[in-house]
Amino acid sequence: MEPQETMEVEVAYARPERQLILRVEVPAGTTALEAARLSGIEEQFPEIRLDQNRMGIFGKLCKGDRVLNPGDRVEIYRPLLADPRAARRELAAAGKSMGKGGRDGDD
Numbered sequence: 001m002e003p004q005e006t007m008e009v010e011v012a013y014a015r016p017e018r019q020l021i022l023r024v025e026v027p028a029g030t031t032a033l034e035a036a037r038l039s040g041i042e043e044q045f046p047e048i049r050l051d052q053n054r055m056g057i058f059g060k061l062c063k064g065d066r067v068l069n070p071g072d073r074v075e076i077y078r079p080l081l082a083d084p085r086a087a088r089r090e091l092a093a094a095g096k097s098m099g100k101g102g103r104d105g106d107d
Contacts, residue, residue: 004028007070011039013048015078020044032057032074033064041076048076 005028012021022039030038032055042048054077056062068074 007068009035009068009071010073011036011041011076012073013041013045013076013078015045021073026068030068031064032062032066032068032072035068035074036064036076047078050076053077053079 006025007028007030008023008025009030010021010023012019014020020041022041024035024039026035026038033050036042036050036055042050050064054061055064056075056077057066057068057072059075
């Protein structure tokens with residue numbers, strides 16, 4: 001039986017107070033989800049739910065079934081605390097209600 005070819009990848013996760021990048025030796029053909037599981041990162045950060053958290057490679061979103069290349073960094077993303085669109089709408093609404101809108105009080 002031939003030895004299986006392996007490659008090194010990284011798996012990363014970050015909280016505001018703690019970040020971790022793990023180097024993992026995985027078989028060639030490993031997917032992003034498999035690498036995350038093999039890394040053991042879930043034991044370091046119990047809030048991670050690999051079936052729910054979004055992930056990406058070097059800042060670009062990907063699905064868990066994306067096959068990795070040597071040197072790829074799988075990033076596991078935390079859920080957003082606030083919807084950015086909703087936050088902008090709220091700021092815009094607050095700005096209008098406070099009289100801001102680029103006019104110099106010429107009501």
